[in-house]
Amino acid sequence: MEKTWRWFGPNDKITLDMLRQIGVEGIVTSLHHIHNGDVWTYDEVMKMKNFIESHGLRWSVVESLPVSESIKYGGPDRDRLIANYKESLANLGKAGVKTVCYNFMPVLDWARTDLEYPNGDGTSNLYFNRAEFAYFDCYILKREGAEADYDEATLARLEELRRTMTPEGEKRLVDNIIVKTQGFVNGNISEDDMSPVDTFRELLNLYDGIDRDALRRNMQYFLEAIMPVCREYDVNMCVHPDDPPLQILGLPRIVTCDEDIEWFLNAVPDPHNGLTFCAGSLSAGAHNDVTALARKYADRTHFVHARICRVLPDGDFKESTHLDPRLIDVIRTFETRRPGVPMRVDHAPLMLGDEKMGYNAGYSFHGRMLALGQVDGIMAALKAEKSN
Numbered sequence: 001m002e003k004t005w006r007w008f009g010p011n012d013k014i015t016l017d018m019l020r021q022i023g024v025e026g027i028v029t030s031l032h033h034i035h036n037g038d039v040w041t042y043d044e045v046m047k048m049k050n051f052i053e054s055h056g057l058r059w060s061v062v063e064s065l066p067v068s069e070s071i072k073y074g075g076p077d078r079d080r081l082i083a084n085y086k087e088s089l090a091n092l093g094k095a096g097v098k099t100v101c102y103n104f105m106p107v108l109d110w111a112r113t114d115l116e117y118p119n120g121d122g123t124s125n126l127y128f129n130r131a132e133f134a135y136f137d138c139y140i141l142k143r144e145g146a147e148a149d150y151d152e153a154t155l156a157r158l159e160e161l162r163r164t165m166t167p168e169g170e171k172r173l174v175d176n177i178i179v180k181t182q183g184f185v186n187g188n189i190s191e192d193d194m195s196p197v198d199t200f201r202e203l204l205n206l207y208d209g210i211d212r213d214a215l216r217r218n219m220q221y222f223l224e225a226i227m228p229v230c231r232e233y234d235v236n237m238c239v240h241p242d243d244p245p246l247q248i249l250g251l252p253r254i255v256t257c258d259e260d261i262e263w264f265l266n267a268v269p270d271p272h273n274g275l276t277f278c279a280g281s282l283s284a285g286a287h288n289d290v291t292a293l294a295r296k297y298a299d300r301t302h303f304v305h306a307r308i309c310r311v312l313p314d315g316d317f318k319e320s321t322h323l324d325p326r327l328i329d330v331i332r333t334f335e336t337r338r339p340g341v342p343m344r345v346d347h348a349p350l351m352l353g354d355e356k357m358g359y360n361a362g363y364s365f366h367g368r369m370l371a372l373g374q375v376d377g378i379m380a381a382l383k384a385e386k387s388n
């Protein structure tokens with residue numbers, strides 16, 4: 001696989017020169033300065049592409065060209081936004097940037113309750129505590145009927161939390177769930193929002209009456225509209241699975257399991273309609289057999305996220321090591337079936353001073369460098385096996 005790295009643009013503290021030194025071949029980035037829904041002009045795309053190439057690297061993947069909420073819930077301006085999206089895709093295609101990652105998750109892109117959960121060896125990582133998430137839902141968001149979505153064991157832990165929670169603890173949950181993990185990926189809530197919970201509630205209201213079937217129809221509508229442009233310019237779209245792959249906060253989620261993936265691939269059966277195989281997101285659902293999914297969907301995968309989660313008995317989950325045997329199996333599948341497909345690591349530990357650098361959550365430097373080295377080692381071993 002091609003070794004790529006998610007880089008957040010010229011303001012990223014991790015520079016392209018640093019990335020060349022650690023063996024990165026391709027860059028995964030977005031035009032973060034362009035407002036969600038506006039057109040990416042050919043000139044802006046070329047500016048970024050030339051900047052990356054002037055550092056001896058290539059722009060391998062766009063992550064993300066964000067799909068506006070209105071396209072997801074089917075708002076009155078969706079056709080205008082889809083027309084803009086098509087124009088951006090055409091400009092990317094003309095510039096030769098041909099792999100585009102996006103997601104179709106309503107409101108919340110990815111969810112974690114803890115961004116610095118100690119691993120016990122001085123490093124820390126992301127963590128999802130089901131009871132803390134339920135606390136956010138029931139007592140901070142105060143969503144009507146939220147309790148009904150949680151099992152007995154989680155409700156018991158929730159009650160314990162209710163008795164011990166502090167205002168600082170509540171603030172930390174708001175920050176982690178809807179501010180620090182969202183602003184840099186979809187712009188729905190920014191770090192300087194004074195009342196993020198109110199903003200978040202307004203966003204949730206947009207999905208009143210939108211169930212899984214309605215969201216599926218909207219995804220199909222979007223994909224059918226953009227496919228002609230993708231065919232013309234040979235641009236591969238790859239949807240990111242929902243992270244975690246579960247129904248949360250009363251929102252419909254439609255890229256969570258084998259049946260969901262099969263549905264959207266068959267609904268629009270063009271090879272340009274593909275998947276970002278994020279082994280980490282898929283493995284955060286105990287219902288998913290991530291190694292079997294890799295084998296089943298390798299041919300429609302245009303981009304791989306190499307990381308993996310471990311689900312604990314109480315439904316919490318944490319990031320596992322990049323040397324986890326399941327991830328080795330996934331890497332073997334893609335190295336065999338899709339050797340040139342772009343791959344990046346993420347959600348690696350904070351270590352060796354990363355925690356002081358203010359990196360975007362999940363995007364440390366030393367942690368990701370170690371993870372990339374591990375994945376690189378796995379790929380080298382597989383290649384050596386093959387040539388023996």
Ligand code: DNO
Nearest residue numbers: 064101102103109110185240
């Ligand atoms: C989180 C990321 C996601 C991903 C988007 C793609 O770390 O994997 O935010 O970039 O969902 O649209």
